[in-house]
Amino acid sequence: MVDSPLSKGEAGVSLRGMLLVYPHLNFFSLSPYLCGLLWLALLVSYLCLGQTFLSQTRLPTPRIYEQIKSHQKGLAVWWVGNAGWLIKSDDILIATDLDLELEEKIYEPPISVEDLAKILNVVFVTHHHGDHCNAYTLKLLAQRSNCIFVLPQTCLDEEPGLSISQERLIVPQPLHPFDIRGIHVEPIHAIHGNQDFTVLTREKDFIKGIMQNCGYVFTIQGKKFLHPGDSVLTEEHLSLGHIDVLFVSPTVHNMFVDRSMILINQLEPEYIFPQHFDTYRQTPDNMFWTKGYPDELKLKLSKSLQNRYHKLSQGEMFVIQ
Numbered sequence: 228m229v230d231s232p233l234s235k236g237e238a239g240v241s242l243r244g245m246l247l248v249y250p251h252l253n254f255f256s257l258s259p260y261l262c263g264l265l266w267l268a269l270l271v272s273y274l275c276l277g278q279t280f281l282s283q284t285r286l287p288t289p290r291i292y293e294q295i296k297s298h299q300k301g302l303a304v305w306w307v308g309n310a311g312w313l314i315k316s317d318d319i320l321i322a323t324d325l326d327l328e329l330e331e332k333i334y335e336p337p338i339s340v341e342d343l344a345k346i347l348n349v350v351f352v353t354h355h356h357g358d359h360c361n362a363y364t365l366k367l368l369a370q371r372s373n374c375i376f377v378l379p380q381t382c383l384d385e386e387p388g389l390s391i392s393q394e395r396l397i398v399p400q401p402l403h404p405f406d407i408r409g410i411h412v413e414p415i416h417a418i419h420g421n422q423d424f425t426v427l428t429r430e431k432d433f434i435k436g437i438m439q440n441c442g443y444v445f446t447i448q449g450k451k452f453l454h455p456g457d458s459v460l461t462e463e464h465l466s467l468g469h470i471d472v473l474f475v476s477p478t479v480h481n482m483f484v485d486r487s488m489i490l491i492n493q494l495e496p497e498y499i500f501p502q503h504f505d506t507y508r509q510t511p512d513n514m515f516w517t518k519g520y521p522d523e524l525k526l527k528l529s530k531s532l533q534n535r536y537h538k539l540s541q542g543e544m545f546v547i548q
């Protein structure tokens with residue numbers, strides 16, 4: 228009761244009431260009230276400062292810039308939070324769905340945009356939502372790097388101020404493959420889910436999203452990587468055939484545990500990396516997209532698939548053999 232905003236409000240009213248009823252009260256007779264008020268003010272500022280402190284502190288992650296730079300041979304991946312991955316193939320570095328902004332983050336992203344800008348060759352984005360198409364990150368990359376941007380039309384419509392020149396821009400379309408920096412890219416459909424395991428239809432142009440948003444199959448050094456973006460499970464996913472490396476999102480608004488399991492059992496990838504969890508601070512309203520169930524998913528898999536399942540921490544490097 229003491230800490231509730233209501234009790235603080237009530238204390239203010241009672242002091243005002245005292246002054247109206249007893250205008251002759253002097254400072255000394257008021258002092259217990261002033262004292263109470265002072266304590267209350269202290270308590271409020273303590274609580275406010277505590278909130279600010281909590282929202283500004285982030286857990287540390289390993290700094291990966293030097294490690295990425297020194298990796299010059301073979302294939303390696305680093306998770307940088309949410310659906311963000313850095314994939315290095317010899318000396319070529321590509322990235323997916325980068326959000327390196329600090330806002331709402333539980334962990335400090337393991338690399339700054341400024342550092343990444345020095346070494347990044349291509350960035351792929353799957354769709355227009357801020358946790359995938361992050362304007363802060365993309366704008367800085369446009370200014371500070373020479374990288375190529377692969378951005379679906381929905382991203383360009385949602386973020387018209389990215390200032391990316393035409394020569395650096397590829398607008399992918401599902402089922403229209405292309406090659407870039409020695410990587411074969413097959414964009415596939417991504418159909419965005421939402422709260423309560425539904426398909427997202429509340430955005431007024433959701434049909435455009437279904438037509439233009441992408442998941443990606445990358446062929447790099449002969450290995451096939453699948454990054455589905457944010458999508459419910461589709462027939463297209465299940466008909467992909469052989470996939471070596473799968474990034475999978477066991478959240479309510481993606482494939483959750485059951486459909487992630489169906490996808491994994493169908494594709495039997497050599498490497499399975501869960502994503503879209505433990506990145507943003509959770510609230511009851513955002514849990515459908517901030518909370519993932521990577522441990523629950525692992526428990527549903529066979530022993531041999533469990534051995535191929537790697538829940539990385541942010542900034543952890545993993546070498547693909």
Ligand SMILES: [Zn+2]
Pocket residue numbers: 310356358359457503516
């Ligand atoms: Zn997302």
